[in-house]
Amino acid sequence: MANILDPMDLKQIITLHLDGTSNRRIGSILGISRNTVNTYMQLFTASEYSLEELLNFDSAKLSELFSYHTTVDTARHNELMLYFERINKARHHPGFTFLFHYQQYFGQAQDAYSYTQFLEHYRRKYPKEKGSMKLEHLAGEEMFIDFAGKKLHIVDKQTGELIEVEVFVAILPCSQYTYVRACMSQTRGDLISSCVHALQFYGGVPKAIVSDNLKSAVNRASKYEADINRSFKDLACHYNCAINPTRGYSPQDKALVENAVHLAYQRIYYPLRETTFFSLEDLNNEIGKLLERYNELIFKRKESSRIELFQTVERQYLKALPDTPYELKDFRRAKVQKMGYVYFSPDKSYYSVPYRFIGKETQIHYTQSRIEVFHNHQRIAMHQRNLAKGAYITNTDHLSSTHKFYSDWNPEFFRQKAAPHGQHVLACVEKILVAQDYPEIGYKRALGVIQLYRSYGSQRLDQACKRALDTDACSYIRIKNILKNNMDKVPLYEVDLQNANDHIPFHSNIRGASAYE
Structure with missing residues (x-):
């Protein structure tokens, strides 16, 4: 069965070609057929991109552009080589002939070579005189x-x-x-x-x-x-x-x-x-x-x-060294969880990925200092590695708008949200946040108070919060009831009561406070 060249192999073919290496030599170095190298070079030349541009493409892009099936199939050749190893042991036996063994090979092989090629391959594998030679080594090769x-x-x-x-x-x-x-x-x-x-x-x-x-x-x-x-x-x-x-x-x-x-x-x-x-x-x-x-x-x-x-x-x-030395990579597979994180089993920690990949299978490439998450050969997230067990490492750009809103929760966030609605709203929110030992409870209640402006407006909310502060009743339920019952419109202090129109008429039988002195 034909193989498909790995994107890494495609980049190595391009690299060696740019270094001036012949197609035959490239095939020898990478262990693939020269014809395969020729075919890929023709595909590279026919594409609309230069070799330098192709070299900078990621693996997914190269796989998409050149999904060509190679003609590398060594099963036929390996079958012949294994047969040669068996017949060579009988090479010096009286009556040995190549024609006899070729007929035997032809009868059992699915895709047999011709007799001429059979002899040629045998002579290449077992030459008559096997000597040594001085190899010439090229500089930087x-x-x-x-x-x-x-x-x-x-x-x-x-x-x-x-x-x-x-x-x-x-x-x-x-x-x-x-x-x-x-x-x-x-x-x-x-x-x-x-x-x-x-x-x-x-x-x-x-x-x-x-x-x-x-x-x-x-x-x-x-x-x-x-x-x-x-x-x-x-x-x-x-x-x-x-x-x-x-x-x-x-x-x-x-x-x-x-x-x-x-x-x-x-x-x-x-x-x-x-x-x-x-x-x-x-x-x-x-x-x-x-x-x-x-x-x-x-x-x-x-x-x-x-x-x-x-x-x-x-x-x-020699070619120049890259800017950073190589760090050993290991690999893990992980599925993106519903909350938008992948579980990294070596450290028992979680790393965020863009929320659109929820439910997708990913591959994690990790070193001692870096975590990279890939989906279909495309990198979708990169983090600095955190060795703390059970940690959640989050990039806020990965979160949906709803998740990003909740991830921003902190006391300063709610102060900024409350300030535009009035100083009493701000004071009331600050008091609610301080009153709770568990901050998440205070955050929810403060958000509820701020959201009341949608139904009653900022001015009434500020007045309701003023009344709640004066009566030490700073809670979401009490402020909501003040607004619901229009109590923010009713005067509270004695001065306000004196200025208000008295609805009870004067009568001499009605005793005041002086009657009890």
Whole structure:
């Protein structure tokens, strides 16, 4: 079945093409057919965008523009290679003929090669004379990486235990400029961290990183098309380069880094044999000093050192480093909840996304400092990571108008809402807010008082609040009853009563207060 190229692979094709790499070489580096590369380059050229513009597009846009199915299908070729491995064991048996085995192969294969192609593929796989050759390495083309087979040690100060540490080695093959660093393991995090340190050490980026088929770099090893893990691909996209794993059981593909490992044993391991280190930092500091001397050693035949060759020849061909170093990314899937947040399980916290994505499936990309939420390859939210468990991290731009109104609730918000309706309304709201131990209750009651202006107007509301303040009756229900019963219009003080028209007529039988003195 045909495969679909990942958007990351499309960007790598464009990057390598802009670097002047031929289509055949691009296919070799990325492990895809040259015809596939030719087809995609024709599609890129025929589009209305330049290659530089296509390189800046996000993954969703590239997938939409170039959803072409590639012709990469290695099942037929792999079937033939497996058959060759079986028949080659009988190669020297008396009576062996290629025609006999071709007829057997033709009878069992679903899509068999012709007899001519059968012989051609066999001769390519098993040439009569297998020799070695001197490979010419272009400046800035590749960076070989590997882990040394032998380990160094640090000592735990508390227990005195010897802790084994791995040693990462990188080399630029043209100048043979070498980088060595100790790390705690060969896991994905340590591998990527070591690659980042190596690129910063070189001060530039080659066109491709050539790695071994270790599990932290490759999900599925293959002699023809390895499946590179997502984090390693993401590293390549960040640094605008390609990943090219070597063939399995083919150390000659990266012979220079294998040799660099052996030289590291001589130049770094041996001088450190009698030194005790209590931390990885101290060990790497000492490795750095020995590495500097090693790179300054003069080649006997070239009459120059590794550092000189790097500075004069290779450095100018490296691409510039991005503005920020790469941070290791991990991935989680999450569904947007009804309240507009995604649940981030590693920290047990919640991050907001635009409310229109409620109910959608998303993918969370996260580093030590950043959280990014994607939907259909499109980033819909980005937050600074908060390590507090159970925290709700909110971007107010993500909220709907209703949610945004409630998220703004605080004492100052209600003061600003009350002030336009009069000083007594403001004073009454402030008294309501202070009276409640739980602020949410006070917010609701203050909002209820302010909303009464819609039915009775700001002037009557202010008078009602004045009466409520004078009688110490500042509550939503009492103010509402004052307005409902028109009590805001009835005078309250004795002076007001004297000025009002007395409705009881004067009579001599009616006794006043003087009768009781």
